[in-house]
């Protein structure tokens with residue numbers, strides 16, 4: 001098998017649809033083309049006179065240096081709390097000042113040679129202007145914050161006193177994502193030590209509240225970039241995301257090329273009150289309980305088609321790990337069947353949320369006193385919406401499930417297409433919050449130069465030590481800070497350069513990273529920056 005890019009003529013290559021699946025036109029007969037799962041070529045060596053990353057890693061001091069840097073950063077509790085006040089009103093943000101000082105100490109060249117703007121106090125935006133203004137900048141992201149530690153006594157090593165056991169570095173943020181933060185700084189520092197002479201402008205953008213939605217950090221950083229450079233002004237955006245997994249000896253690098261949408265549906269039930277000694281058959285809480293149970297009895301159904309990035313991943317799996325894939329899967333893909341239910345039956349819930357809009361009843365409030373009938377109950381249900389579904393359809397579907405049941409209790413329904421009149425028994429209001437449409441799809445077609453550079457850089461770093469690497473786009477079931485960056489480029493790749501099994505404890509106890517994974521991460525950013533700098537596509 002060879003890559004599509006090497007054998008297709010330009011005309012043929014452009015007949016490939018944007019999602020990377022083969023078009024109808026046949027390639028030349030004498031060459032075998034893997035159109036089922038095109039794998040990008042390795043990037044050619046940049047002519048920048050810098051050392052290659054294998055040499056970087058063979059430096060014995062590198063491990064010691066990286067343990068030192070990552071430990072220093074992990075030790076600072078830059079925690080995002082859901083109840084944080086604004087940047088000028090909450091002393092808990094001060095940990096970020098300490099972090100910034102530490103970064104300055106450990107990465108002197110970055111701070112000497114790159115322009116630094118602090119956006120909304122703690123957002124860090126570094127710029128290294130390139131010699132050419134014709135090339136769009138490369139933008140690399142990470143976040144500085146971490147999730148809280150509810151009970152440090154459950155940890156084997158204290159979460160903010162990092163510990164290196166010879167293989168693993170333990171501590172909150174070692175995996176999500178102070179490892180990539182330090183990886184990016186370290187790559188940049190090493191490049192600048194060698195007087196890196198970049199043609200393309202390089203921008204590093206580090207938010208500080210990703211774990212609470214990025215509304216103080218990423219939102220302001222992205223807004224600032226839009227103002228400064230305009231929409232669609234970046235060549236590529238790289239942020240944390242999918243990693244590298246092994247199936248039957250083959251490594252699949254699965255950068256997320258799309259994010260699910262986000263929606264909270266708020267149900268507010270208002271009913272007449274009274275003394276609890278003379279209750280109706282169902283109180284407000286009783287009715288709301290039935291409404292919630294009905295919502296849960298009507299989950300969205302799973303479905304999959306070729307517009308879902310997961311489809312492309314499955315094609316690659318069938319092609320490269322045929323022994324592992326279900327015997328029926330190839331044919332189902334060929335015939336473009338919707339096999340979502342079958343695949344869930346075979347693989348369980350791990351694949352479900354790549355093919356189904358999720359629904360999770362997360363918050364309930366109601367009732368205030370034991371001798372008083374509850375007058376108001378509120379429920380918040382969170383939805384993560386498939387790119388092939390629509391937010392408005394989700395809202396409509398939920399309202400249509402709830403309305404008949406509410407009417408059974410003589411409750412009027414208002415909102416989301418309903419405007420029934422209250423006849424004195426109460427009102428169910430259905431509203432929505434925090435709407436984020438599913439993201440656009442980043443290109444992964446074999447004729448897309450920037451995808452080839454990105455995916456080729458993954459192969460370059462990870463194929464050397466660990467066998468064959470197949471880079472293929474995936475769907476992120478959650479959102480990252482990139483949700484604020486969609487207008488800046490269509491080329492957004494969410495990727496954490498870490499092999500499955502080399503990172504543990506994300507968002508829970510005993511978070512730790514295998515330092516080999518961290519070193520690979522440094523190499524990845526180092527090579528990516530060089531390769532993108534050498535790319536002349538646009």
Ligand SMILES: [Zn+2]
Pocket residue numbers: 143176177210240
């Ligand atoms: Zn993260």
